[in-house]
Amino acid sequence: MDDLANLVRDVQDFPIKGILFKDITTLLQDAAAFRQTVDALAQACIGRQIDTIVAIESRGFIFGAPLAYRLGAGFVPVRKPGKLPSETVSIDYSLEYGTNTLEMHADAIKQGQRVLIVDDLLATGGSAKAAAELVERLGGVVVGLAFVIELESLEGIKKLEGYDVLSLIKF
Secondary structure (H helix, E strand, O other): OHHHHOOOEEEEOOOOOOOEEEEOHHHHOOHHHHHHHHHHHHHHHOOOOOOEEEEEOOHHHHHHHHHHHHHOOEEEEEEOOOOOOOOEEEEEEEEOOEEEEEEEEOOOOOOOOEEEEEEEEEOOOHHHHHHHHHHHHOOOEEEEEEEEEEOHHHOHHHHHOOOOEEEEEEO
16 A cells, blocks of 8 residues: 555645645546555455445545445435535534534435445544444444545544544555
8 A cells, every 4th residue: 555655645734734634636646546545445345244335525425436336335425514405414523623514414324224434534533433423323333434544643543443444544
């Protein structure tokens, strides 16, 4: 995965001063690297009997949708407030530079459905934990969380104790 890590660009002071942003657009521009990333996520999920991929807005969609396709699973977007057209459930959470809210359609997850949550990056774990809580509130079973990148120094993995977590690249 070192070759993939080398394709991630650092952007200083984004989205606010003091944050070192890991930009995946440079990885996405490389067709072979993008394919390798999705394939590695899919390979790690074989045998998990995943019914649905839940992906977090917006970069999680980039990996979640092709992963759902590869695994023969459904796809559920978790979005920022006001972006979904039907009845939603919502949750507030903290992130490394503030707070935010996530929403999911109230009928998106069925009782007992096996769900993998996907996002591009695990930082403090706030959005991932919030997505897991939404899935569980609707009766789903979180079988794991998958990330392309994990920022180990921010210790987001601690918020996800009790869950199976996969990160392809660790910084």
